[in-house]
Amino acid sequence: MRKDPKTLNSFLRIKQITRGVFDLIYPRLCVFCRSKLYTSHDYNICAVCAAEIKPIKVPFCLKCGTSLDQISQIRYNGCGKCANKQYYFDQVLSACKYKGMLKHCIHLFKYKRKRKTKNILSDILIRFLQANFCPENIDLITAVPLHRHKLRERGFNQSELIAAKISSFFKIENSFNNLCRIKKTVSQVTLTAKQRQLNTTGAFSCKQPGEFKNKRILLVDDIFTTGSTLNECARVLKQSGAKKVTCLTIAR
Template identity: 40%
Template sequence: MKFGPLNTQWVLKIQRALFDLIFPSQCKICGGVLGAAKWVCKGCLGNTRFISPPYCDCCGIPLSPLFLEVERPLCKECQSRPMYFREARAVALYKGVMRECIHLFKYEKKEALSKPLGELMIESMNDYWGGKSFDLIISVPLHPARKRERGFNQAELLARAIKEHLALPLDIHSLRRIKPTTSQTTLNRRERLQNVKGAFQAKDKSAFFKKKILLIDDLFTTGATIDECSRIMIEAGAQEVYALTLARTV
């Protein structure tokens, strides 16, 4: 039997696994003591970069300090194209510790991170929308093939962690992804909009009727996915859609 050269990804995986065996209780980011936390310590999670005003009232993108005095500041994008969601907000920018956390969570399958990350989202919700009430939590669905491949839907895990803190139902069946969209990372805004068009479907329209929806995902990039999900739900009769993600790009 012949063996080819070891795939470098596998070498990295094996190294990581050994590291975890030898140092099971070290923070994956700072190497410090974990305590009761898993994978990432409380200090590092607290150091994720939070978003402070001024930001776009619609999509939540940080704006220049000049907008501080404006009552309802809107970015150029949201001024030129009305969005189906009412407001989209993120806990932090997609950089530094938050970016590392999302990578650990999503690609290294550290699913236990959904709990502390979900808690950060709850804190953010209180800051952004304290006092606002919702009827239903919806997580952005993955295509079944993609979910099988990854083993879990990161948005759904976050939504489950959030649900534990809010007395709200979570519906993971009524919004479906029917088109396995290709990876969006290399696409520009226009291509992303095209890419997600027709990707989602309301399986049960009545589930959304007159509901105030809290839509959960891990990442907001151009907002194409969040907006397309919102469109489906609004066209199915939803009253309003508010979206919350862990991070957003700028």
């Protein structure tokens, strides 16, 4: 049954009041600094902590997403860091720098299972896309997959949860079981760029290549480091016939 706008408005008002009263009795805490939140905060984050999350602003490289000092540094063949590199993906977009509160937020989500931080992170990406990209240019959203053993251990794929939020916000079709990780890779944290590349080579595969054929794909991951994981995923997507692969990461 569809609610008429008047009923919906009063429903939302009642919900707001109930929440306000409840917050007074049991104040919610900021997920980062544990300070009390008396006013209505959608994501359980205080204003001080929210201000510490700094988005990457234009100008940034149109190929690898590195933030640039001046707009005149934008070139079609990439910036000083990527101009000589060949990637399978067409572009990388990263919303924030991987430091401070944002780094803490990703850790809370990934390793401490603080699921509420998912909304903060997906909201950052949605706003970033609205400001810097045209979501109409995407046909399908997918995410960097975890190996099934890792998925069983963690219980969820952080990139997939975020990608699903973006998919439902922009009403773009998603695909999460097609691209899969077939090689159990070691943690990349201490590896060099060359070792990372070797570690990810042949790590991904696609069950039904037809689903990606001629599609403009948005590939979501949490962090961009050297780009080897995204590049290997993009290689598989391109091999499956994808027309364009744009990578989106929360941080870099």
